[in-house]
Amino acid sequence: MPNIIATAEAENTGEAYTTTLQTNQHMLIADEPTDLGGQELGPAPGDFLCMALASCMVITLRMYITRKGWEIGRIRARVNLVKNIDKAAGSNTFYCNLSFSEKLTAEQCEKLHKIAKACPLHRLLNKPSDIITLLE
Template identity: 30%
Template sequence: MHIPISVISERNRVFRQRVEVSGLESVYADVPKAVGGDGSAPDPHDYFDIALGTCKAITVQMYAKRKEWPLEGIVVTVQRDDSQERKGLYRLDVHLTLLGIDDPEQRARLEEISHRCPIQRLMTEATVEITTRLV
């Protein structure tokens, strides 16, 4: 089991939430002003998209490091199209910018490796079971 994540409502804010993970700095979530929030932090959909982008970046970096390839950095841009989310379709368009890698074969391999990040697999291949209980 992993350390639990706690989400705590901020009393002075309508929908702003403080997210705590033991031993780490707190992060925050909110909703846009258009739906009644302050728009002061990423919303839950943003965190979903962030999870994919950061996982792809880390996966690519780890692979390049192991291969001793000259990757100097990576920029992952995730663009969401949630226009059909209510119909069960949530599209994420991901662009990778590889810094320091000019070899076409290495670039292609790193793109391929990015598809193997654990979060993409979780989002596309796993069955996620959620149990919610009142305490």
């Protein structure tokens, strides 16, 4: 049995691009912006990808900060996905910016930068992946 670490289902019933997403007990809506023919009823798939990486980094940082007993209130991650348009097979780039509500020491900055890059999705997205699509 494969080691499944996450599962999601998506269903589109013909209402333009509006798509219902389900994972465990959570339901979300994905859509496209109106200029691409969507109704903008939810984030676009690329936005979900950026949200996943941003939330993974913030959660991983919070776990580390809690274990260390540091007093850091707010952790914010902003992730932008930039498509490489120069090369057909070129890699895309995630730009991740982190900010904290408290002033950090140089040592804390260095450690938190290292921890953010060790979050599970950061590591996953830095490796090549295979996508296997089957028709049922």
